[in-house]
Amino acid sequence: MTATDLLRVVLVDDHAMFRTGVRAELGGAVEIVAEAGDVDEAVAAIERHRPDVVLLDVHLPGGGGAEVIRRVGTRVPETKFLALSVSDAAEDVIGVIRGGARGYVTKNITGAELVDAIRRVSGGDAVFSPRLAGFVLDAFAGTIEVAQVDSDLDRLTEREREVMRLIARGYAYKEVAKELFISVKTVETHVSSVLRKLQLSSRHELTRWASDRRLI
Structure with a gap:
């Protein structure tokens, strides 16, 4: 894959050290075109760069991941959102998926797994860590109110x-x-x-x- 073929990613997390770690884990497998640490920065970066995928934390200053997706709305229809969070709580998973994210993985994921998740989400797949997929299925089945x-x-x-x-x-x-x-x-x-x-x-x-x- 050449540099021009790399998926373009915006990385959104309020911890700068974590963003640095993600950059290191992803290496040259994707092109991180921008980083953001809160909702306003994220919305501005997404609208400016129109990335293929946004790696999005659930809890952010100024709101949360779902708020970023809501504010961007349909203005960047080509962009897909993949939640990357330390939280594995049902309300966080369901909330951001209802908001429009295409997947949700937790921060103990490996670099190779994260690259694969980014590529799959960009291609239109829905990607979840196994335990989290159960929450989504239960929510749609009505098991979780x-x-x-x-x-x-x-x-x-x-x-x-x-x-x-x-x-x-x-x-x-x-x-x-x-x-x-x-x-x-x-x-x-x-x-x-x-x-x-x-x-x-x-x-x-x-x-x-x-x-x-x-x-x-």
Whole structure:
């Protein structure tokens, strides 16, 4: 494949070190024409460069991956979107796919696998990590009540969602504080708020609530 045949990619992630790592992993297999660290930068880069594929993180300053796709809209119909995120939560997968992404892979993917995913998405395929494909199938089959999950989660701030997911996975308050770089007291405040908003009374109920909705 010559340089002129390389797929043109815009890389969107708010962590510069991660973008550097992705560049190194992809090597010369694709041409990264631009990088962006938030929603506004991403929209501007996509509209300017009109890439073949956008590698898109789900959570970004100024909104999220789905917001980037929504704002670009139909102005770049030739561009395909591939979500690349650390999150494997059902609401993140379903939300960005509903927004218009053609695939969703997690950040533990290898460089070779990512190149293959980019090429497949560019060619029109839908590409998912195996566990994530199940979420999408369940959502379309009606097993996951997507509208209800969205409605429930809309009550929570993004930080409350992060705390909720870690608590539901069995993390202690001290572990959550360390993971999110916040104080234990702040964790306690967020947990109380989450329980109140979701009308739950205990960590046990929260874990069951999150498990039933495929959020952990």
